[in-house]
Amino acid sequence: xxxxxGYAWLKDHFKLPVxxxxxxxxxxxxxxxxxxxxxxxxxxxxxxxQPDNNPVAHLAFALKHEGIHLELLSHAFANIDKQALATxxxxxxSGQYARKAGFLYEWLTGDTLPVPQVSGGYRNLLNPDxxxxxxxxxxxxxxRINDNxxxxxxxxxIIRRTKMLDLIKxxxxxxxxxxxxNDYGADMMTRSxxxxxxxxxxxxxxxxxxxxxxxxxxxxxxxxxQYCGRFEAPLTSAALTELHDNILGTSTxxxxxxxxPVFVGSGTQEMGSYVHYVAPDADDxxxxxxxxxxxxxxxxxxxxxxxxxVASFGFVFIHPMADGNGRISRFLINDTLxxxxxxxxPLLLPISATITKSTTSRSSxxxxxxxxxxxxxxxxxxxxRFGERxxxxxxxVSDFEFSGSDTLRPAWRYPDLTExxxxxxxxxxxxxxxxxxxxxxxxxxxxxxxxxVKDFLEGPDEHIDRIIRSxxxxxxxxxxxxxxxxxxxxxTTISEPIREVVTHYVAHRSQHQHYDPQAExxxxxxxxxxxxxxxxx
Numbered sequence: 133x134x135x136x137x138g139y140a141w142l143k144d145h146f147k148l149p150v151x152x153x154x155x156x157x158x159x160x161x162x163x164x165x166x167x168x169x170x171x172x173x174x175x176x177x178x179x180x181x182q183p184d185n186n187p188v189a190h191l192a193f194a195l196k197h198e199g200i201h202l203e204l205l206s207h208a209f210a211n212i213d214k215q216a217l218a219t220x221x222x223x224x225x226s227g228q229y230a231r232k233a234g235f236l237y238e239w240l241t242g243d244t245l246p247v248p249q250v251s252g253g254y255r256n257l258l259n260p261d262x263x264x265x266x267x268x269x270x271x272x273x274x275x276r277i278n279d280n281x282x283x284x285x286x287x288x289x290i291i292r293r294t295k296m297l298d299l300i301k302x303x304x305x306x307x308x309x310x311x312x313x314n315d316y317g318a319d320m321m322t323r324s325x326x327x328x329x330x331x332x333x334x335x336x337x338x339x340x341x342x343x344x345x346x347x348x349x350x351x352x353x354x355x356x357x358q359y360c361g362r363f364e365a366p367l368t369s370a371a372l373t374e375l376h377d378n379i380l381g382t383s384t385x386x387x388x389x390x391x392x393p394v395f396v397g398s399g400t401q402e403m404g405s406y407v408h409y410v411a412p413d414a415d416d417x418x419x420x421x422x423x424x425x426x427x428x429x430x431x432x433x434x435x436x437x438x439x440x441x442v443a444s445f446g447f448v449f450i451h452p453m454a455d456g457n458g459r460i461s462r463f464l465i466n467d468t469l470x471x472x473x474x475x476x477x478p479l480l481l482p483i484s485a486t487i488t489k490s491t492t493s494r495s496s497x498x499x500x501x502x503x504x505x506x507x508x509x510x511x512x513x514x515x516x517r518f519g520e521r522x523x524x525x526x527x528x529v530s531d532f533e534f535s536g537s538d539t540l541r542p543a544w545r546y547p548d549l550t551e552x553x554x555x556x557x558x559x560x561x562x563x564x565x566x567x568x569x570x571x572x573x574x575x576x577x578x579x580x581x582x583x584x585v586k587d588f589l590e591g592p593d594e595h596i597d598r599i600i601r602s603x604x605x606x607x608x609x610x611x612x613x614x615x616x617x618x619x620x621x622x623x624t625t626i627s628e629p630i631r632e633v634v635t636h637y638v639a640h641r642s643q644h645q646h647y648d649p650q651a652e653x654x655x656x657x658x659x660x661x662x663x664x665x666x667x668x669x
Contacts, residue, residue: 226252287423335484361470392524411451512536
């Protein structure tokens with residue numbers, strides 16, 4: 133029977149409350165082999181590789197063979213004997229894995245190990261071929277380690293370099309948008325910017341089940357146009373407060389970063405609340421945001437889509453505001469793409485519109501959020517309760533109590549955002565290649581229909597548009613109500629050619645392309661495999 137080694141052994145040995153899965157699972161068996169299943173790599177090593185039966189030996193094995201899992205290490209270092217760790221490092225002062233262990237222990241715990249000066253050449257902490265790292269490593273003289281972690285001890289997301297994310301580096305948003313401009317013209321792209329922004333705003337509110345609030349929709353659209361790519365540091369308290377007030381309006385009840393507990397839940401007064409996600413403690417919010425801002429500063433040369441995913445999902449999982457977190461998180465996608473020169477002004481990608489275009493699409497968005505949140509809640513269900521109502525410094529009155537913060541803090545601080553990055557790539561690709569093209573084609577068809585209708589009936593654009601919409605909504609027929617509103621339509625020599633024109637262009641507009649994710653992945657892979665391709669990350 134095979135036995136676990138490395139991180140899996142540490143997790144089982146200490147009963148660590150790790151919520152994020154291990155992407156590599158090592159075991160000792162008869163033969164050396166590798167098997168990949170459901171995104172997890174199972175590595176089997178021969179008995180000669182069996183670590184000694186103690187935590188330090190399995191820690192060394194994990195760092196050598198399995199990379200770095202910050203959440204698990206944070207829990208493990210709270211259980212591993214500090215002196216045993218120091219003794220190992222002192223016995224191997226030039227060993228790279230001993231030095232990595234020492235650096236990580238002090239970085240994660242803030243505690244100092246009693247060890248003498250180490251030696252040996254500088255080594256990268258993270259393998260840049262395996263995970264996203266900081267652009268410029270910082271030399272740590274104490275451990276002779278190149279610290280290329282992309283964040284801070286308060287917040288440091290990990291993004292693994294999967295086969296899917298490897299495809300992203302071949303996809304250039306700015307080039308694809310330029311191709312679209314070449315196809316449809318600069319004027320059409322400029323005109324489309326306004327209604328694409330409104331569409332994104334409306335869809336973003338629909339995600340929050342507030343799709344019928346017109347004033348809020350227009351306010352969010354204006355805020356997106358005004359602030360996208362404009363803040364020097366968008367994740368500071370001052371920038372977020374200004375953005376929050378402009379999205380929600382100055383009449384919002386709470387301003388600035390929250391100072392109270394918050395959870396995402398559902399339910400009714402009769403049935404009670406079901407908690408889907410508990411956000412980090414209020415005291416942790418600002419340090420975590422600074423860590424997220426540090427990630428954005430340390431990774432400026434990395435792919436804009438990955439950076440946009442980290443900004444958006446990192447923000448929504450920190451959940452720093454009392455309200456509006458979802459809208460701001462989706463704003464940050466366009467904001468990051470604009471900053472990274474992947475999205476030219478004044479265009480905004482209608483990301484939320486793609487997310488909400490169908491029940492399946494919306495479910496996929498919910499699923500990618502739950503992929504992170506559900507394991508956290510499964511680990512701490514018994515730590516949630518509703519007790520006496522309490523007033524917090526920001527004025528929030530709440531009866532929500534949570535005693536599982538120490539358990540979840542490593543998961544909050546060190547989220548693996550690999551799958552969220554893959555998800556956003558699909559959404560951006562679908563938005564640019566299908567949703568935007570289909571919308572522009574629809575708009576073109578509408579403009580042409582309007583021009584042709586004016587061959588038979590003169591009038592302002594808003595009246596002609598009203599006629600076109602009515603005929604479209606009535607399945608190609610002119611209703612009696614429309615004839616009463618526009619008496620000229622009672623004349624069949626006018627109304628019949630108008631009806632035919634509108635029917636023709638509506639039919640043309642409905643001939644949209646449909647997104648097939650698997651086909652697109654295969655096409656991207658074929659493009660990537662061309663022998664003369666030059667790829668820069």
